[in-house]
Amino acid sequence: MRDSLKVAGWEIRKMLRNKSFLISILLTPVIMVVFGALPTLLAKFETDRSIRLYVIDEIGVFDTLLSSTANQNVVLEKYDGDVASLESQVLGKSNEGFLVLTPDIYETRTVVINMGGDGVPNIDDFNRNLELTLLRSLLERHGFDSEAIVAATTGFVTHTVSMTQKGDILVMIIPAIFGGLIIMAVFITGMMTMQSAIVEKKDRMAEILLSSISPYSMMQGKILGCFVLGMFQVLSWLFFGIIAAYSILKIPVMRYLFVPQMPIVLFFALAGYLLYSSILVSFGATIEDMTTATNFQSMVTMIPMLPIFFIAPVIVNPNGVIAKVGSYFPLTTPGVMLLRLTLSTTMTVIDILLPALLLIFTVWLMMRLAGKIFKTGILMYGKNATPKEIWRWMKM
Amino acid sequence: MRHLLRLEKVTKSFGKQCVVDNVSFAINEGEIFGMLGPNGAGKSTTIRCLMGILMPDAGSIHFEFAKPGAIPRAQIGYLPEERGLYKNVPVIDTILYLARLKDYPVAKAKARTLEYLEKFDLKGLERATVEELSKGMAQKVQFIASIVHEPKLLILDEPFSGLDPVSQNIIKEEVRTLASKGTAILLSAHQMNLVEELCDRIFLIHKGKQVLYGGVTEIKEQFADYKCDIIGTNDHVDFSVLQSVGRVERAKSRTTLFLRTSSSIQDLLLELPPITVIDEMHVDRISLHDIFVHIATGGETDER
Numbered sequence: 001m002r003d004s005l006k007v008a009g010w011e012i013r014k015m016l017r018n019k020s021f022l023i024s025i026l027l028t029p030v031i032m033v034v035f036g037a038l039p040t041l042l043a044k045f046e047t048d049r050s051i052r053l054y055v056i057d058e059i060g061v062f063d064t065l066l067s068s069t070a071n072q073n074v075v076l077e078k079y080d081g082d083v084a085s086l087e088s089q090v091l092g093k094s095n096e097g098f099l100v101l102t103p104d105i106y107e108t109r110t111v112v113i114n115m116g117g118d119g120v121p122n123i124d125d126f127n128r129n130l131e132l133t134l135l136r137s138l139l140e141r142h143g144f145d146s147e148a149i150v151a152a153t154t155g156f157v158t159h160t161v162s163m164t165q166k167g168d169i170l171v172m173i174i175p176a177i178f179g180g181l182i183i184m185a186v187f188i189t190g191m192m193t194m195q196s197a198i199v200e201k202k203d204r205m206a207e208i209l210l211s212s213i214s215p216y217s218m219m220q221g222k223i224l225g226c227f228v229l230g231m232f233q234v235l236s237w238l239f240f241g242i243i244a245a246y247s248i249l250k251i252p253v254m255r256y257l258f259v260p261q262m263p264i265v266l267f268f269a270l271a272g273y274l275l276y277s278s279i280l281v282s283f284g285a286t287i288e289d290m291t292t293a294t295n296f297q298s299m300v301t302m303i304p305m306l307p308i309f310f311i312a313p314v315i316v317n318p319n320g321v322i323a324k325v326g327s328y329f330p331l332t333t334p335g336v337m338l339l340r341l342t343l344s345t346t347m348t349v350i351d352i353l354l355p356a357l358l359l360i361f362t363v364w365l366m367m368r369l370a371g372k373i374f375k376t377g378i379l380m381y382g383k384n385a386t387p388k389e390i391w392r393w394m395k396m
Numbered sequence: 397m398r399h400l401l402r403l404e405k406v407t408k409s410f411g412k413q414c415v416v417d418n419v420s421f422a423i424n425e426g427e428i429f430g431m432l433g434p435n436g437a438g439k440s441t442t443i444r445c446l447m448g449i450l451m452p453d454a455g456s457i458h459f460e461f462a463k464p465g466a467i468p469r470a471q472i473g474y475l476p477e478e479r480g481l482y483k484n485v486p487v488i489d490t491i492l493y494l495a496r497l498k499d500y501p502v503a504k505a506k507a508r509t510l511e512y513l514e515k516f517d518l519k520g521l522e523r524a525t526v527e528e529l530s531k532g533m534a535q536k537v538q539f540i541a542s543i544v545h546e547p548k549l550l551i552l553d554e555p556f557s558g559l560d561p562v563s564q565n566i567i568k569e570e571v572r573t574l575a576s577k578g579t580a581i582l583l584s585a586h587q588m589n590l591v592e593e594l595c596d597r598i599f600l601i602h603k604g605k606q607v608l609y610g611g612v613t614e615i616k617e618q619f620a621d622y623k624c625d626i627i628g629t630n631d632h633v634d635f636s637v638l639q640s641v642g643r644v645e646r647a648k649s650r651t652t653l654f655l656r657t658s659s660s661i662q663d664l665l666l667e668l669p670p671i672t673v674i675d676e677m678h679v680d681r682i683s684l685h686d687i688f689v690h691i692a693t694g695g696e697t698d699e700r
């Protein structure tokens with residue numbers, strides 16, 4: 001264990017002195033926020049622009065329409081001329097358009113809004129108002145009184161709620177975000193262990209290191225070192241996240257993190273890290289250079305992404321067949337269980353215990369196999385290992 | 397002189413291929429021991445076995461300064477043939493990390509590193525990365541990393557390859573100094589002149605099997621044959637009919653006559669035909685290089 005700690009210490013020191021690693025810790029949340037918010041901000045910029053619409057009204061709804069669109073990005077203007085002159089007036093102007101309301105529309109049930117330039121602006125609110133105004137106008141023509149019209153055209157709202165998931169939604173969402181952060185860190189640090197093995201092989205350091213320590217210590221040290229780095233990343237993000245959530249959204253995140261299921265969430269996250277990192281570090285030892293990795297090796301590196309396939313069905317039904325299959329398939333157990341733990345309130349002790357035991361056994365088995373692959377692969381120079389060779393090493 | 401390391405009947409196979417077959421030798425304290433053999437002979441596998449990087453299938457490896465069966469990694473220095481240093485890490489950080497792995501005090505390792513860097517004309521380059529160093533400089537750094545923790549046994553696999561003559565001399569001198577202080581040195585090299593110059597005893601391995609083992613002088617006496625180089629145009633002379641000559645090699649104007657074991661220089665001189673053109677003549681015992689080539693290309697073996 002002493003040797004593993006020395007290797008872990010080296011991995012940590014090496015990375016903490018690496019400027020690009022430190023910058024990436026700070027930049028990753030910024031990049032995520034920018035990528036998440038920028039498209040919406042840019043779209044909003046376009047959505048917020050004011051659109052002038054000319055209306056040729058032959059059915060007498062203009063005033064009603066004008067009053068109902070007072071606070072929208074559409075400016076309405078009544079036009080008394082003919083359609084041809086209006087067409088020539090707005091043509092080429094992307095912020096202007098027109099619509100013609102004739103009695104025919106009660107038959108065709110279609111209104112076309114003609115825009116003068118390229119593109120179709122987002123005027124959904126105006127469209128809804130127009131549809132409602134026309135519907136009310138139609139009912140009026142059929143002799144309904146105004147009270148009945150308002151009553152008939154006011155819609156109903158439907159909600160689907162879970163009887164078992166009542167109360168503060170943040171109780172579920174915040175541990176889920178934390179779990180997601182851990183999964184992300186597991187993937188990033190798992191890749192880090194793989195990169196570390198590849199670099200040591202590429203820099204021809206492996207044999208020198210193995211003259212001082214055993215391959216198992218070397219592998220364990222890498223896994224441990226990268227784990228600490230991964231946790232450092234998560235805690236850094238969490239630190240900024242907690243400050244941002246508290247100062248901007250006034251959410252006391254810490255209160256939601258210390259919930260009863262958090263130790264179980266952490267167990268599955270850590271076991272997942274051990275599983276994925278042992279797979280990735282051992283396969284890193286079989287790769288001469290990432291650019292020459294075979295399809296088989298590239299596929300193995302994608303294993304930590306497998307739980308992504310289960311996200312949608314588990315959200316729909318966290319106790320369904322697919323969620324249960326995902327819980328008992330060891331390579332997806334960590335991710336699926338993290339999701340289920342945060343989404344389901346009806347999981348039994350057995351539902352948690354059996355996947356946990358299966359995961360512990362798989363981690364133990366994978367560590368043994370990874371050790372066998374690592375100790376032979378790391379000393380192989382000049383070529384990538386073939387699946388046949390890797391299989392032979394595992395049987396040794 | 398006591399044995400520091402003893403290998404007995406070590407065998408290692410990969411699949412059906414036996415790479416090291418029943419190999420035994422011992423290395424003494426303060427001795428420079430040469431391990432020779434053509435490429436693929438089993439040298440690196442033998443070294444990896446005695447380092448504990450590979451486990452032998454049969455046989456035993458015993459270190460004088462360790463418990464039976466244990467491999468005292470902290471007491472061994474190793475410069476592998478596949479040279480390596482972290483590309484983007486200052487050299488002193490790499491050396492200190494390796495010293496730390498050997499349980500050597502870091503402060504002492506740092507002082508020794510700076511001392512050696514100065515000795516090897518690398519003063520002031522401790523914070524440089526490998527990318528900033530020439531190949532020769534990097535090799536010196538790797539050599540320092542293998543000796544900084546004062547090992548009792550130093551294993552050098554091809555330490556001179558790629559080094560210029562000046563750097564070769566620096567490393568040679570250091571190897572001699574370490575041996576004089578008691579470090580046992582296992583040297584694997586292809587430059588036979590350097591092996592002959594440095595080593596006390598040698599071990600020749602070929603196709604995984606022990607071929608020669610003993611003192612350099614003893615072995616040369618065992619292969620005590622002479623060779624005679626004649627410089628001159630002698631295409632018209634058939635030297636192979638001479639009774640004292642066992643083998644003839646020709647290269648342009650140089651003709652090399654390998655004498656039979658029973659023949660002397662005088663025998664050859666008396667036999668040389670008068671038509672022989674002699675611009676220059678060199679007589680010498682055959683070198684380790686000749687013995688190596690002779691055996692590696694399928695000559696006789698002598699397992700003792």
